[in-house]
Amino acid sequence: MDYNKLINKSLLDIKPSGIRRFFDIAAEMKEVISLGIGEPDFFTPWHIRDAGIRSLETGHTHYTANSGLQELREEISKYIYSRQGITYDPRSEILVTVGGSEALDLAIRSLVNCGDEVLIPEPAFVCYDPITTIAGGIPVKIETKVENNFRLTARELKEAITDKTKLLVLPYPNNPTGAVMRRRDLEEIAEVLRGTDIIVLSDEIYGELTYGDTPHVSIASIEGMQEKTIVVNGFSKAYAMTGWRLGYICAPAPLTKAMTKLHQYAIMSSPTVSQYAAVEALKNGDEDIESMRQEYDRRRRLVVDGFRSIELDCFEPEGAFYVFPCIRSTGLSSEDFCEQLLHSQHVAVIPGTAFGECGQGFVRVSYCYSAKHLLEALDRIERFLKSLRGR
Ligand code: PMP
Numbered sequence: 444m445d446y447n448k449l450i451n452k453s454l455l456d457i458k459p460s461g462i463r464r465f466f467d468i469a470a471e472m473k474e475v476i477s478l479g480i481g482e483p484d485f486f487t488p489w490h491i492r493d494a495g496i497r498s499l500e501t502g503h504t505h506y507t508a509n510s511g512l513q514e515l516r517e518e519i520s521k522y523i524y525s526r527q528g529i530t531y532d533p534r535s536e537i538l539v540t541v542g543g544s545e546a547l548d549l550a551i552r553s554l555v556n557c558g559d560e561v562l563i564p565e566p567a568f569v570c571y572d573p574i575t576t577i578a579g580g581i582p583v584k585i586e587t588k589v590e591n592n593f594r595l596t597a598r599e600l601k602e603a604i605t606d607k608t609k610l611l612v613l614p615y616p617n618n619p620t621g622a623v624m625r626r627r628d629l630e631e632i633a634e635v636l637r638g639t640d641i642i643v644l645s646d647e648i649y650g651e652l653t654y655g656d657t658p659h660v661s662i663a664s665i666e667g668m669q670e671k672t673i674v675v676n677g678f679s680k681a682y683a684m685t686g687w688r689l690g691y692i693c694a695p696a697p698l699t700k701a702m703t704k705l706h707q708y709a710i711m712s713s714p715t716v717s718q719y720a721a722v723e724a725l726k727n728g729d730e731d732i733e734s735m736r737q738e739y740d741r742r743r744r745l746v747v748d749g750f751r752s753i754e755l756d757c758f759e760p761e762g763a764f765y766v767f768p769c770i771r772s773t774g775l776s777s778e779d780f781c782e783q784l785l786h787s788q789h790v791a792v793i794p795g796t797a798f799g800e801c802g803q804g805f806v807r808v809s810y811c812y813s814a815k816h817l818l819e820a821l822d823r824i825e826r827f828l829k830s831l832r833g834r
Contacts, residue, residue: 457573461797465781469791476820477791478808481618481765483683485738487720488731491682494723495716503715509707510699511539511691512718518725519691523674526650527664535696538703539713539721543648543677543690548574549702550644550673550692551610555580559609564595565799566767567614568646572799580609586801589758589769593622597631604635610642613662616649619798619807620767621743621760623653626660633665642698643672648690649763651681651732654740659762663693670695673702678717680764681732682724687717739764742810742817749821750808753828764811767795771804773831780806787830788823 447455462479469475486492510516516533524530531537540546547570555561557579563571564585572582585603587593600611613632615624624632636643643662650659663672677690692702724731746766750757756769770780777794784790795802810817 453577460569462793465791465793472789475789475791478820479791479793480811481809482685484811485683485735487684490727491720491724495720498716498719503719507712507715507718509712510703511713515539515718515722518722522725523693527661529664529669531693536693536699538692538699540690540692541710541713542688543675546675546690546692549705551575552578553701553705554610554642560605560607562603562608562611566619566795566802567798568618571612584799593620594624594628597635600632600635608641610644613643613645616653616762618763619765621763621765623761629660629662629665633668645672645674647674647676648680652736652739653762654743655761673698678721678724682728687720689713689717689721745814746810746817753825764809766808767805769805777803777806784827788827790820790823
């Protein structure tokens with residue numbers, strides 16, 4: 444049987460994630476030092492795990508409401524208010540999802556009709572483009588530039604908008620570059636969008652992980668933007684809860700209603716045990732976030748300084764937990780750099796091109812690892828560079 448004839452045509456044409464490809468090669472090798480993974484190396488704080496365990500012990504083993512536990516939605520609403528000063532109604536404007544991943548899928552699929560254009564600033568996380576394609580939409584890439592600190596500029600946005608534009612993905616703090624948008628940048632973006640029907644899909648999953656002077660600003664907090672923004676967030680990164688698979692959406696009621704419909708048929712309700720744990724995370728998790736953030740910040744300094752000392756240009760990341768050094772000085776493509784580094788020094792990093800063609804000349808390095816692990820990897824990368832440079 445030719446299964447390829449049976450599989451949905453748009454899915455068949457989509458390439459698997461470029462992140463996974465390098466993991467698969469690395470998994471076959473011995474003593475590989477990986478800087479590839481994009482998830483916290485910390486365990487979920489104990490009191491949060493305990494809340495999950497207690498929910499099981501007390502028999503919370505059933506479905507919740509489709510949109511999630513009322514108590515959790517209330518806590519999410521309070522949390523957003525405390526961070527961004529904006530109010531979402533827990534009854535109609537918040538939906539609890541299976542990770543930020545499901546939230547992104549719901550947002551794109553519930554808005555995009557065939558032929559609609561979705562603007563995607565790149566380099567960016569890998570899922571926006573394939574989900575848009577599967578929904579019949581057209582991904583339109585906007586190349587962000589290192590000289591603009593990998594921020595989306597109002598001018599780039601203006602040039603990309605057509606009468607088919609439905610959605611703008613705003614992926615900040617950014618995976619893979621670590622770029623962060625400042626309030627002023629967001630105000631300029633909002634100015635371009637004023638008077639249009641373009642919806643912003645703001646992926647704020649790294650919103651707690653910023654290292655500059657100012658905390659993360661949500662575009663929904665800019666005047667006039669809440670009514671045209673879908674905010675996606677979750678528990679994976681801030682609370683080290685990747686395996687619990689829990690995220691959420693905050694959006695205007697009619698959009699939340701549409702996304703809840705899709706969620707109801709595809710998922711029913713998010714994992715109950717995870718929802719109880721998330722209530723505890725929101726109520727009592729601020730100190731955990733802060734201590735993990737400080738540790739990431741120390742590692743960020745170590746890695747950025749490390750790359751600069753071995754003469755690789757390294758953009759100063761202000762958010763998430765990645766650095767995105769430029770490897771053009773080696774004369775290698777991103778893929779060749781990663782492949783040769785893996786084979787000669789057994790260090791795995793991800794080619795920038797996994798995050799869009801404009802990632803050519805860069806690699807993504809995660810610092811979700813201990814300082815010891817990071818220092819060993821930096822040593823090996825230095826050896827690799829010396830061998831390339833013939834020193
Ligand atoms: N958005 C971005 C930018 C990410 O990097 C990730 C995970 N790497 C996600 C969303 C999805 O995270 P999760 O589904 O675990 O919440």
